[in-house]
Amino acid sequence: MSNGGLKIRVGIDAKWYFDGPPSGHMVVKNLVDEIIRAGDDRFELCLFLVSKNKIRAKAHFPAHVKLIFLPGIPNLLSNLFLVPLMTLLYDIDTVLFQNFGSAWPARALKIAYIHDVLFLDYPQYYTKTEVSYFKQMIRFAAKADQIITISNCEKQRMQKHGVTAPLGISVVYHGINGAFKPLHTYSENDIIALEEKYNLPRAYLLYVGRVNIRKNLISLVRALSLLQDFDLKLVIAGEPGRYPELDEYITSKQLWGRIIFTSHVPEADLHLLYARAKVFCFPSYAEGFGLPPLEAMQCGVPVVVSDSTAMPEVCGTAALYANPNDENEIALEIELLLNDQALYNEKVKQGFAQARKFSWTKAANEILTLITEAYAGRENYSEAQTQPRL
Structure with a gap:
């Protein structure tokens, strides 16, 4: 482990925290807030954010959260080139990508959080440009160690189309913000x-x-x-x-x-x-x-x-x-x-x-548990591979 074996250094693609696609912004903001609120001592958190929000971010997030700022380029390009580079520079153990994962770096555990692949079964509801863009998400999902999606319905859709990962596909339901009241x-x-x-x-x-x-x-x-x-x-x-x-x-x-x-x-x-x-x-x-x-x-x-x-x-x-x-x-x-x-x-x-069955606290804890288990499994596998043969 990069930091003395005490904590897993987790990089979270949080570029949509302050703005972005409405649904993506909502999911990222709620999950990041709950992960930080958990104050889990298993992890050291690093957030990938857009540079234009630097002042807001520095005033908003607690000091113990590492902020890594990136240029505001399309999510696909950022996740393909910039996030992996920062992962190497900051010696990050595990990266949680939004939709688009990356083929490198090999050392870091890569988890792709893919919200849905509806375009595979319903291309008629998307433009040709959108379908072409989203297909890259499937291409890079194959390079991830694990995939998280948001319903069993989507998990089944991914499996039907051959979208998979070595550590499998896990379902984590969205939550509901407590501000919604009668x-x-x-x-x-x-x-x-x-x-x-x-x-x-x-x-x-x-x-x-x-x-x-x-x-x-x-x-x-x-x-x-x-x-x-x-x-x-x-x-x-x-x-x-x-x-x-x-x-x-x-x-x-x-x-x-x-x-x-x-x-x-x-x-x-x-x-x-x-x-x-x-x-x-x-x-x-x-x-x-x-x-x-x-x-x-x-x-x-x-x-x-x-x-x-x-x-x-x-x-x-x-x-x-x-x-x-x-x-x-x-x-x-x-x-x-x-x-x-x-x-x-x-x-x-x-x-x-x-x-009441759905909460962002529950979703955040499930993701942190998945990260812990996936990282431990990969560490054990790596250690076994390096043991001398008898």
Whole structure:
């Protein structure tokens, strides 16, 4: 071991800690915070960060965490060239890469944290450029010692496509930030302020996430058009993407008055936006995990989700499920919740219980345990290889 056998020096790809892809930023920030909070004496932590955030990082992180700053270049190139170089210079024992691993250096244990490989089964939801870029992730995954992914559904997808590593694929579920809380925990002034800021109606369905074809908002909007007997609007909170089919349908059915697009919502507002919703809807065609429904559950809001990919694994019996290709079925499940108060209350109760199964503290501890076991296994293997033969 590089530091006298006392601690494993762990390098964590944390370039998305302060900014980056919304889902990647959320995962990295929560995991890094929990790993640092654990204060585990088995490890010496080194964070790979982007140079533009140097001032913020130095003020933010505790002194015992080593900060290593890198130029702001694409993640693939950074992980392929810069992170390995820093791993050698700082004598790091184990590196946790985000998505893109690296073929070198051979001495350090390489763990690739690959969130999903949906593009292998659903290339129609990605551009040709995206598919080409993500394929490099698979190429370099073959050079990793171990892979971590976020659901058994994704593990099975990787195995089906021959994505593997010598130490195997481990599943570590995402967690839910403790800031997501039920509506009764907020003050009346905060609720009124949010309603005025986003012009919220009395009752609304909520969707949170990207606005693109894979998220299947067109089916949700079609379901909304079928719910004529309810004074109900749809709030869509997420970064807008190119989705002409959705715009055309909303225009053709004159639904603009029933839909509110908020674009990006700051975290502080997002928590209350969830809690204030009547029903949360997530009709996505394909998800590696699908965290928003769990966030809604923790806020005491029942959910209707698609019955595909990882959603049943993540939501269990707490959600109502619908075929993402059938807007009538989506509308029916929403209507069931709105018309049956007993069912509504039961799903709220089940949602709280389901959400409690997922925490970032648990995820961070599982990753640290995997690092410890993988490193110990590799050390034992190396020692055995160097023993003289009798």
